[in-house]
Amino acid sequence: MVMKLTTEERFWLKVEKSNDESSCWLWTAATMRGGRGSFSGAEENVAHRYSWFLRYGPIGKGLFVLQICGNPSCVNPTHLELSATKRNTRDPAERFWEKVDVLNPDDCWLWTAALTEKGYGTFYFNGQCVGAHRWSWESVNGPVPDGLVLDHLCRVHDCVNPGHLEPVTIAENTRRAVAFGVYGSANRNKTHCPRRHPYNVENTYVSKSGSRHCRVCIRERLRKYRHDPAFAGRAPAYQAHYSTTGGMR
Structure with a gap:
């Protein structure tokens, strides 16, 4: 009998994950306009938002998840932060x-x-x-x-x-x-x-x-x-x- 993968297991199979949490973890599957990862069948259908959900829990209504590293394909939860605004305004x-x-x-x-x-x-x-x-x-x-x-x-x-x-x-x-x-x-x-x-x-x-x-x-x-x-x-x-x-x- 073939065991069915959980949603979380399916997600991480699509991530090029480093053992170093200071590095970007890159999404390797489907992407949307702008380069952000797309993931279906989960509580969040945007890859980096789902990564946040897995690590920290539900995202509050009206809040955005920003990739503070600036890399749209990154899903490393330590590179993410919640914000009331959509754009990452941090100085490079x-x-x-x-x-x-x-x-x-x-x-x-x-x-x-x-x-x-x-x-x-x-x-x-x-x-x-x-x-x-x-x-x-x-x-x-x-x-x-x-x-x-x-x-x-x-x-x-x-x-x-x-x-x-x-x-x-x-x-x-x-x-x-x-x-x-x-x-x-x-x-x-x-x-x-x-x-x-x-x-x-x-x-x-x-x-x-x-x-x-x-x-x-x-x-x-x-x-x-x-x-x-x-x-x-x-x-x-x-x-x-x-x-x-x-x-x-």
């Missing part, structure tokens, strides 16, 4: 920088949200996914010149510090990538982080981009976020990212 810069771990001006500023398979951050802006590092650089310097691409001088793909990025030709970017393959062993052989904490098994977190991060430094960042009013509200998202990816203990 506010959405962007709450996803960035900034410690010091000269350090790598690590993207804590969705990453590509190669470890680059992605950010939903003006109806499309863009490179987080590109958005960061362009927010400071304007559009990347035609024919050029952005090179990470720090070689850390999930870094969005505009000071670590340089517009170069594709040929130069390729040349540097090859050079990094040759000289990258110098970084891989380092035994301590820049603040002299050891890169050992207990103290090392490896990101999707292959970058090593010091757990002691991560905890120091969290303490700063918790006690500095300027970072109010950012510690929970940052802590969730590292606790689900194994970067904090």
Whole structure:
């Protein structure tokens, strides 16, 4: 006898779901105009609204469910919030920088949200996914010149510090990538982080981009976020990212 799937099981089969709750969970089935998911046979026939319903319960009359990440295909309930207005009016810069771990001006500023398979951050802006590092650089310097691409001088793909990025030709970017393959062993052989904490098994977190991060430094960042009013509200998202990816203990 074939067991019939429940409505909730049918729903989640249509979702590309990450184990990281800071990332977008993408709807892979039918969509409506504007890119939002369509789902039939449930209390809510719009995918992200049904996701909210499953996590938080019924949606009050006259209320809208907004995707605060700005991605219309996202059904991650942690990216949703109730609103009395239909449009997401949050400033893109506010959405962007709450996803960035900034410690010091000269350090790598690590993207804590969705990453590509190669470890680059992605950010939903003006109806499309863009490179987080590109958005960061362009927010400071304007559009990347035609024919050029952005090179990470720090070689850390999930870094969005505009000071670590340089517009170069594709040929130069390729040349540097090859050079990094040759000289990258110098970084891989380092035994301590820049603040002299050891890169050992207990103290090392490896990101999707292959970058090593010091757990002691991560905890120091969290303490700063918790006690500095300027970072109010950012510690929970940052802590969730590292606790689900194994970067904090």
